[in-house]
Amino acid sequence: MAGIMASVDQRTQLVGQNRLELLLFRLNGRQLYGINVFKVKEVLQCPRLTLLPKLNPIVRGVAHIRGGTLPIIDLGRATGGRALEDLSTAFVIITEYNNRVQGFLVRAVERIVNLNWSDVHPPPKGTGRDHYLTAVTRVEDQMVEIVDVEKVLAEVLAGDEALPQQATTTEAMPEATGSRILVVDDSSVARRQIIRCMESLGIEVFALNDGRQALDWLKQQADQGRDVTEDLLMMISDIEMPEMDGYTLTAEVRSDPRLKDLHVMLHTSLSGVFNQAMVHKVGADDFLAKFSPDELADRVLARMRGAGVEHA
Incomplete structure (x- = not known):
């Protein structure tokens, strides 16, 4: 996994060319999901998690990583699916959004793909209002769903209704x-x-x-x-x-x-x-x-x- 992330800094130079790179991963089923590499700090095997009282049930625990303590969010459960059962083979994607660092628990991490934003489209009409997608695309004839991480974080960590x-x-x-x-x-x-x-x-x-x-x-x-x-x-x-x-x-x-x-x-x-x-x-x-x-x-x-x- 270190090999996948080793060149992230160089890859982000694509910014400004209407291009992006997605880190592909899976939750409980066969569906492929994506997250922009630009937001990923690290990918690692799921570390030991510490349970804390009164945690949101979607937060599976906290992990002590690189001298910091991070919440680890079960992304499958956060988006309306089943909780991940076997943590021994799971991965954590460490991300930074909105000046917050957190980990997303996923079943498997696949690879990084290079795309043009013109090949990334809004969710199909009829998806409904309660979905957790910002966009969809296709990679080698497979549908990839790009998760609305800001919606997940707003629901799990709250604070999205702040006023000046x-x-x-x-x-x-x-x-x-x-x-x-x-x-x-x-x-x-x-x-x-x-x-x-x-x-x-x-x-x-x-x-x-x-x-x-x-x-x-x-x-x-x-x-x-x-x-x-x-x-x-x-x-x-x-x-x-x-x-x-x-x-x-x-x-x-x-x-x-x-x-x-x-x-x-x-x-x-x-x-x-x-x-x-x-x-x-x-x-x-x-x-x-x-x-x-x-x-x-x-x-x-x-x-x-x-x-x-x-x-x-």
Whole structure:
């Protein structure tokens, strides 16, 4: 397993080319699942787990790894399946999301595959609202389901409904009245977090699920004669998205004379290995690791001041 992960740092250089690499794994059955290598810190045989009182039952215990204590989440049970029974042959995928490090317990880890985001698609219609997928793709004629890890963590570790501190003591911010923001994120939990944060400040939000949708919508607005940079205070975009990632979306926006002045913030759960140089290379104005409602609110209000938005 060390061999699989040895070249992760080099592989992440694919970022910015609308490409990704998925670490493939299995839970209880034959279905293949995927997680972006960019979020994986380490893969190891399941270590000894310590049970603690009052743990969420989906957390199988904590493990002491590299001097730290990490919760180990049974990913099969977290996504509505059966708990993994035999831990002696199981693996743990150590990940970092939203400034948190945790392990996901899986039955088997397969390999890493290189894909283009254009080959990764939203979950099929009819999947329902309670699924745990952000996207699907095919690898060698096998369907691969990409797990909505942000939804899993929000349910297991809670905290997804946080509001910015200033919004808990005031109603809407006067300077926010009439402001409109485009939010682009494939995770339903992440969209809800951002929308709730912005609406608590009195900001109107228009939300889309992926970069391709966002680019098509922006171009359609421009084709209809609208000044996108006047209509929108900013665009807040995730980086990992099916069809088109946030880096490519930003580069496409910058290459269109009608859209090039739109203020773009990349908002990512890739907190541990975030590539700041790439953010500047594609022309983003700002970036922020998910999810700090206070910092997000501060950045948006600072953008308002910079854009000269007046008090109502």
